[in-house]
Amino acid sequence: MNSWKWISAGVGSTSVLPAAWMLWHPTYTAGIILTIWSAVAALVAAWYVWRMEVRKQKVNQQNLEQSAIQTLNHHRHDWMNELQILYGYIQLGKLDKSVQCVERIKERMLQDSKISKLGLPSLVFYLHSYRTLNTGLQLDVDVVDHVQLEGKLTPSKEESFAQSIMQVIHVYQQSGSSTWEDERLLTLTFMEQGQELIAEFDGEGSFGDSDHIRQQIELAVQDRGIRVEQIHTENTTYRLCLPYVI
Template sequence: MRIRKITPLHIVAASSLAFPIAAVFGWPDAWWPLILFMLWSLALGVALATAGSREDRERIDRLLDHAHGSAIQTLSHHRHDWMNELQVLYGYLRLNKPDKAVDVVDRIRVRMDHDSRLSHIGNPKLSIYLLSFRTICDSLRLDVEVQDGLQFGTTPREADRLAQAVIGMINVIRVRSGNTSAYDSTLKLAIAQSAVGYQVDLTYAGELAAADSVDADLARCLDGVGDLVNVEPIDETQHARTMSVRFPLHA
């Protein structure tokens, strides 16, 4: 249960009850102090409930505004990408180069299939995070490969836990990724399903701050839902490494 924060309004409301309570004790044989106390308490309850509802509505409105802003920014990025592809396609058609135009159409088809797989991964939170990653991070490139038809988690609760673990691991790499001209920081994420569970492979190339503690932070993100089965350096000069995580299926 969420405990509501005590505000000055609550303190003033509680203090105002001192008058009807004093009346009850001051005139114990009279009936009107009890009526006054009951009406006063009812009025305060209505006032506090109204104020609380207003605060909740304002909080929800702020969250919705933030979500709407993120969605608009994501759509803007995708619109920009599609416009670039269409301009290239239009140029090849104008130049009468059908082979090149077919290549562009194939590239568009592959990207549409990729976005469709992310949208149907089985968890809206993870889908939105992966599709909008470019809008929240400009220091790391994220390439995602999802097995065709994959549904993350057998129940909504399990899917949420798995999604939270994957998002947490990506964020571990994101906050440590370098943003210099010497390296292009790239994280490749591959998600596949087998008979025993899910396999998530992360391959990172680029600078990585505090690399010695990455393993512990990744394991902490798993929070008991998966196992970090492999962390292997690929190229020490470029701080490249691959990480494998296994999420077993639970009966």
């Protein structure tokens, strides 16, 4: 929108000289020249805006592809570590440890599958790629009973809810600090209660003043139709509650 204002101002400024000439010498030729000049300036401006939009889309596409590659590489590295641990237990003949490792892998695969089926592409990509960000805040995601949001929220509600989740996670990232002795963990749980979608944030570790966190969370969801609830006053546990569209 701002670029259009600047371009409109530029188009107007380029027409100053021919307009002044027409006012000084109001002839048929001056009118034709002013009309052609304005049309050419408008076409050039439109071409410039189109070119900038194409360039912006290309940059965004490249950034998205790079993020996807980093996420895939990170997941591949994690799975290789799990397989190496499992292989080591098998070589040592530790059957009980091998079974525990397989169960852990199965549980993680199940949770990743549940996240992928949430139905909000931008949120799904963000949650899957979070581990590549190295923010100093560990994030665990749990989806209760295969929550699926497709068709239950309007497109605008889907986008605002996804943005709210990302912003609240950012609030926890910016609150407090982690040390070697005290690592911070944020557990995000998606669930349904009645006709509402619930996203529960449970923080473990040092997150600073809980009142400040609540203020920042309420600011993040302001005017989005999302209710904020504090579950445990002594902990930094909050819920975002959003009614379904039935």
